[in-house]
Amino acid sequence: MKINGKDSVLVVLQLSGGNDFMNTIIPYTNGIYHDSRPTVGIPAEQVLPLNDTLGFHPRTGRLKALYDMDKVAIIQGIGYPNSNRSHFRGMDIWHTCEPDRLVTEGWLGKTLYELDPQHENVLTGVSFGRGLPRAMAKAGVPVTSVGNLDNYGMMTSIQQDQERLESLEIFKEMYAPAVGSGAVRDYLSQTGLDVLKGSDVIKKAPQTYRSTVDYPDNPIAKSLRDVARVHFADLGTRVFYTQHAGYDTHANEVPTHPRLVDELSSALYAFMQDLWEHERAEEVAILVFTEFGRRVKDNGSGTDHGSGGGAFLIGERIKGGLYGEYPSLDPSQQEHGEDLVHHVDYRGVYSTLLEQWLGVEARPIVNGHYEQLQPFAA
Amino acid sequence: MADKDLALMAHLMRRAGFGATREELEAYVAKGYEEVVEDLLHPERFPELDDTLFCRYYALGSTMVDATVMWHARWLYRMINTQRPLEEKMALFWHHVFATGWHKSENTPAMVHQMDTFRRNGLSDMRTILLDLSRDPAMLDWLDNNENHKSAANENYGRELLELFSMGVGNYSEQDIKNAARAFTGWTFAQPIPLYPYGYYSTHFEYREGDHDDSEKTFLGHTGRFNGEDIIDIVVQQPATPRFIARHLYNFFVADEPQVPAWQIEPPQDPEAIEAMCQAYTESDGNLRAMLRVLFNSASFKAARFKRVKSPTELIAGTIRLVGTHRFPEPGLHDLATASTAMGQFLHNAPTVEGWHTGKEWIDGGTLTERVNFAVNEMADVSKPGIQDMIQRLRAQGPAVAPETFVDTCLDLMGPLEMGDEARRALSRYAHSGGELRFGTPEEADASAARVGRMLQLIVATQEYQFG
Numbered sequence A: 001m002k003i004n005g006k007d008s009v010l011v012v013l014q015l016s017g018g019n020d021f022m023n024t025i026i027p028y029t030n031g032i033y034h035d036s037r038p039t040v041g042i043p044a045e046q047v048l049p050l051n052d053t054l055g056f057h058p059r060t061g062r063l064k065a066l067y068d069m070d071k072v073a074i075i076q077g078i079g080y081p082n083s084n085r086s087h088f089r090g091m092d093i094w095h096t097c098e099p100d101r102l103v104t105e106g107w108l109g110k111t112l113y114e115l116d117p118q119h120e121n122v123l124t125g126v127s128f129g130r131g132l133p134r135a136m137a138k139a140g141v142p143v144t145s146v147g148n149l150d151n152y153g154m155m156t157s158i159q160q161d162q163e164r165l166e167s168l169e170i171f172k173e174m175y176a177p178a179v180g181s182g183a184v185r186d187y188l189s190q191t192g193l194d195v196l197k198g199s200d201v202i203k204k205a206p207q208t209y210r211s212t213v214d215y216p217d218n219p220i221a222k223s224l225r226d227v228a229r230v231h232f233a234d235l236g237t238r239v240f241y242t243q244h245a246g247y248d249t250h251a252n253e254v255p256t257h258p259r260l261v262d263e264l265s266s267a268l269y270a271f272m273q274d275l276w277e278h279e280r281a282e283e284v285a286i287l288v289f290t291e292f293g294r295r296v297k298d299n300g301s302g303t304d305h306g307s308g309g310g311a312f313l314i315g316e317r318i319k320g321g322l323y324g325e326y327p328s329l330d331p332s333q334q335e336h337g338e339d340l341v342h343h344v345d346y347r348g349v350y351s352t353l354l355e356q357w358l359g360v361e362a363r364p365i366v367n368g369h370y371e372q373l374q375p376f377a378a
Numbered sequence B: 001m002a003d004k005d006l007a008l009m010a011h012l013m014r015r016a017g018f019g020a021t022r023e024e025l026e027a028y029v030a031k032g033y034e035e036v037v038e039d040l041l042h043p044e045r046f047p048e049l050d051d052t053l054f055c056r057y058y059a060l061g062s063t064m065v066d067a068t069v070m071w072h073a074r075w076l077y078r079m080i081n082t083q084r085p086l087e088e089k090m091a092l093f094w095h096h097v098f099a100t101g102w103h104k105s106e107n108t109p110a111m112v113h114q115m116d117t118f119r120r121n122g123l124s125d126m127r128t129i130l131l132d133l134s135r136d137p138a139m140l141d142w143l144d145n146n147e148n149h150k151s152a153a154n155e156n157y158g159r160e161l162l163e164l165f166s167m168g169v170g171n172y173s174e175q176d177i178k179n180a181a182r183a184f185t186g187w188t189f190a191q192p193i194p195l196y197p198y199g200y201y202s203t204h205f206e207y208r209e210g211d212h213d214d215s216e217k218t219f220l221g222h223t224g225r226f227n228g229e230d231i232i233d234i235v236v237q238q239p240a241t242p243r244f245i246a247r248h249l250y251n252f253f254v255a256d257e258p259q260v261p262a263w264q265i266e267p268p269q270d271p272e273a274i275e276a277m278c279q280a281y282t283e284s285d286g287n288l289r290a291m292l293r294v295l296f297n298s299a300s301f302k303a304a305r306f307k308r309v310k311s312p313t314e315l316i317a318g319t320i321r322l323v324g325t326h327r328f329p330e331p332g333l334h335d336l337a338t339a340s341t342a343m344g345q346f347l348h349n350a351p352t353v354e355g356w357h358t359g360k361e362w363i364d365g366g367t368l369t370e371r372v373n374f375a376v377n378e379m380a381d382v383s384k385p386g387i388q389d390m391i392q393r394l395r396a397q398g399p400a401v402a403p404e405t406f407v408d409t410c411l412d413l414m415g416p417l418e419m420g421d422e423a424r425r426a427l428s429r430y431a432h433s434g435g436e437l438r439f440g441t442p443e444e445a446d447a448s449a450a451r452v453g454r455m456l457q458l459i460v461a462t463q464e465y466q467f468g
Helices: A031-036 A061-068 A087-096 A107-115 A161-174 A183-202 A204-208 A219-232 A253-277 A346-358 B004-016 B022-031 B033-041 B052-057 B068-081 B085-097 B108-121 B126-134 B137-142 B156-163 B174-183 B228-237 B240-253 B260-264 B271-283 B288-296 B299-303 B312-323 B333-342 B365-378 B385-395 B403-413 B421-433 B442-460
Strands: A009-016 A072-079 A125-128 A144-146 A239-245 A284-290 A309-315 A321-323 B187-190 B204-207 B217-219 B222-224
Touching: A009 A219, A009 A253, A009 A346, A061 A072, A061 A253, A072 A346, A107 A125, A107 A239, A107 A346, A125 A219, A144 A183, A144 B365, A161 A183, A161 B421, A161 B442, A183 A204, A183 B365, A204 A219, A219 A239, A219 A253, A239 A253, A253 A284, A284 A346, A309 A346, B004 B022, B004 B033, B004 B085, B004 B288, B004 B299, B022 B033, B022 B385, B033 B085, B033 B288, B068 B085, B068 B108, B068 B312, B068 B333, B085 B108, B085 B240, B108 B126, B108 B137, B126 B137, B126 B156, B126 B228, B126 B240, B137 B187, B137 B204, B156 B174, B156 B228, B174 B217, B174 B228, B217 B228, B222 B228, B228 B240, B240 B271, B240 B288, B271 B288, B271 B299, B312 B333, B312 B365, B312 B385, B333 B365, B365 B442, B385 B403, B385 B442, B403 B421, B403 B442, B421 B442
Parallel strands: A009 A239, A009 A284, A072 A321, A125 A144, A125 A239
Antiparallel strands: A072 A309, A284 A309, B187 B204, B217 B222
């Protein structure tokens, strides 16, 4: 899909561990909230209200600033039926759109296949961090996973530039396709040469990047800055994947969670600033998701795994506001008598992004038909 | 140049273990191939790895804390240091076939116990192995047998026992699955105390007679009031079971086969090898040791050098054994586990019950980068004992080592490895670019050692090094 002549771009930001949605968007006037959370609850007077019942966590002022500019859609009570409280299974379900079966292909892997059916560009999908998230995996779809953008590629541990260049030349020779060596060897040599090609192209990104935006010093800000650098270099990337870890706050939630949401909020703000400065915000949409919400009641130190979490869509083209409805805190309305109930199926949000933003048919990717939101401004 | 026996021994040790140093290989060759095979098949001839030292440095061995990365690293440490290589290799084999992961239970210690079971019974007979598997808490949870009740059967375990763990699809009916599942009702595990805030307690198998469906069942043509043991007794007698297991053994030890779901339509590449193992199975009442004896001594095994893409585990453990580090619980062990995960294999945590897709499916752009960079990085420090040993052996060739001898000797000491023309030419070009290796003065020796290090880095970056 083209936005002002540019290809639409999706940035997926995964909050790993299960973000505590109730302490991110806080039902600050609800007595049950305060009664259930004697340890981790945020006092009503500290929240940053967005209306008469809900407020942002006090450390997410920058995210609220974006919200006040109508750039943030808050999706309340997102999840899937029969919530699974395991992180890994929960994350799998989000990654593969298969709540009942274990499979190895991810929704974004299938999306990349549709966006670049001939696999012409090894950078159509770029993931920051080591290893490939299952969401991006599909046999035959090349995805570039970048551990460190400033030092990406083969044989990066060779310190001396001259030695490394020489070694890469030799690598290229060693991976030259050989006649009659068989399908496996052909594939291996192609893969090796693809990596060289990808790293050759992607290294332009840090070289050409100029910006006055000062990103905060935290891991998710670093990843989003990497996204910006690659996006501005116009390398044809349509899907970026980033992760912010540490949200599994069973214990010590009080010091940990505020720091995490502060990092997230300030990183997103800097990223948007950067996009605006380069006039490249129009074609970017960000999805922030997590595998589940956390238990309504705290455990005296943190909160255990729950369900019915929240997600965010952020971007210049997003119609800001509240989507879905905040899950009821009334115990009689809770799943397993202790968890928030979801009202928005995550596959509906994926379908929204696929069809309304990336221009790809959703049904075969999310395995069915799910109700979509209307979060994009005309 | 390496002699034939040494190259063959290196092949055997890569497959039946995790590689061997040159010194070890020389000792094995002196002992003779068949005798080494017997040693491998009889791990009890060698002492168990003493874990106490490990536990003093890494405080998890004795307590059941849930540190997934360290448990993974500890297994790699075992592979690197064991004197019973086939025992570890068989545990890995069964982990591939009976693929279980902690990501469902979030109970890594249960997975560690499962591996202890495979270590103990991995070379025994199929009946013992399947029985232990069916009583393993990690497996019972993974495939929901704790939800398999007299009042409402859950078919998950019954189905996979037949489809993925013994016979393979096409050898039984849906009704057989249902009845197998009913026979395993009541096979469950005792719930440990909840995770938080007490920490981990190990689970154990529990048979609940009251929850067992004791009624009559028909399974593969047999009828009776079958319990789980009876199902396994029938399964191990089916000709499909040795065929299926033999093909797994072939895929793991000899040469890459297609992924399991394709086995129905694609015949094995070497039916005779499968047949020979099946015969050994029948003659030995399903003994794995007998099947492997036939396999390792067969001409097709001996000829199948470099026909498999190494798994991340094999690549890492093999590379570390070459450079001679981690022979002691030194710091940095967890980096090996992290590297393996980045290459696509998080031990104790199979992605699905289908297990890891092997062969060429280990490789994508990201994992190849991880594999190359890991191995190149391991060769960077020439002071490592394994690299020093190679340098000493090069030095023993004379005061000046000609470029071609330089390449040949390095390839020999790293395997011996076989290179294609492209890689061989590129390595020669590198060797010639610096002329002869000289060790006369300390400066010459240092410069030559650095060139050896770079040569080894180039060798481990090759496509050829991805094969074992």
